[in-house]
Amino acid sequence: MIYLCWRIIAPFIAALSWAFALVLIVRPAHVWLLRRGLPRTVAALAFVSLIVVAVIVPATVLARALATEATEVAGRASSDAGIRYIREGIEKSRLTGPLFQWLDARYDLPSEATQLAYSVAGWASRTASSALAGSMWVLTQLAVALFVLFYFLRDGEVIAQKLRLFLPLPGPELDLLFERIIQTVRISLGGKVLVSTIQGTLGGLIFAWLGLPAPVFWGSVMATLSLFPVVGAFVIWVPAALILALAGDWKHALLLVGWGVLIIHPIDNLLGPMLVGRTLHLHTLLMFFSVIGGLAAFGPAGIVLGPMIIAVAVALLEVAERSFIELPSKGN
Numbered sequence: 225m226i227y228l229c230w231r232i233i234a235p236f237i238a239a240l241s242w243a244f245a246l247v248l249i250v251r252p253a254h255v256w257l258l259r260r261g262l263p264r265t266v267a268a269l270a271f272v273s274l275i276v277v278a279v280i281v282p283a284t285v286l287a288r289a290l291a292t293e294a295t296e297v298a299g300r301a302s303s304d305a306g307i308r309y310i311r312e313g314i315e316k317s318r319l320t321g322p323l324f325q326w327l328d329a330r331y332d333l334p335s336e337a338t339q340l341a342y343s344v345a346g347w348a349s350r351t352a353s354s355a356l357a358g359s360m361w362v363l364t365q366l367a368v369a370l371f372v373l374f375y376f377l378r379d380g381e382v383i384a385q386k387l388r389l390f391l392p393l394p395g396p397e398l399d400l401l402f403e404r405i406i407q408t409v410r411i412s413l414g415g416k417v418l419v420s421t422i423q424g425t426l427g428g429l430i431f432a433w434l435g436l437p438a439p440v441f442w443g444s445v446m447a448t449l450s451l452f453p454v455v456g457a458f459v460i461w462v463p464a465a466l467i468l469a470l471a472g473d474w475k476h477a478l479l480l481v482g483w484g485v486l487i488i489h490p491i492d493n494l495l496g497p498m499l500v501g502r503t504l505h506l507h508t509l510l511m512f513f514s515v516i517g518g519l520a521a522f523g524p525a526g527i528v529l530g531p532m533i534i535a536v537a538v539a540l541l542e543v544a545e546r547s548f549i550e551l552p553s554k555g556n
Contacts, residue, residue: 239368241528248409268377313350401539408535418451430483
């Protein structure tokens, strides 16, 4: 029966995971409304409506702009004009011009670059087609997540009490386990998403200010890369600065490097560890595997499930450590 129940729930594991994460993030404000005398059903419905207006509607507008600019980026990458523009900038540079001519004499660089551009454009086109084909699945997951979120908010205490009856741990250990899960999801997910959103927004703004193409697209890519440990927004703005420099636009290249080093990078180095690593007391290696491994194992739901599984493992190790320390003292 457990296996059959899992087969029923498995298609909606992403929706359940994100609903669980959202309820943990907004729960303090939800409890505040309940203490003011607002009925549970009304408070849950208010938060679901707020998430639809404040998150889903702007995300839909952003997705449309992102799809438009992604198509534009793919078109630029596959066009001969784009390849020719980059090549002319490299050839004119005093630093890279001789090296490029030496390599071009031995390898067919224009042909290789064009083939790579067409491959990238084809990949972008296939990805966009897959996203459109899976739009119904995305809408279904979104509807299920909002539906589950409503009942998690309204009946969360009852669900937590039922879980306590089935989990084979004493009360203090269960409190530690639940506290670790709540802390991990709120800080690692909420804090990381906040940091990556700030970095992506700052990156998109500097791209738009400098007149670089597709600022929404590249800002979204920077925000996505900032979610992963070790990798960050620099993967995008450093090559962009190099291309500007190779094209002879040193002024904009230096402005982009200065913005990245002084504005974008400190957000990740200062605010990120303050919100995520130091508060959770988790090593960077654990955070890396929790996010990357979670995505590899569970797909989009892994962003929630990965850190949560690591949090449960750490909490259980702490419980085991406490029990091993207490056993000798009881024996004495």
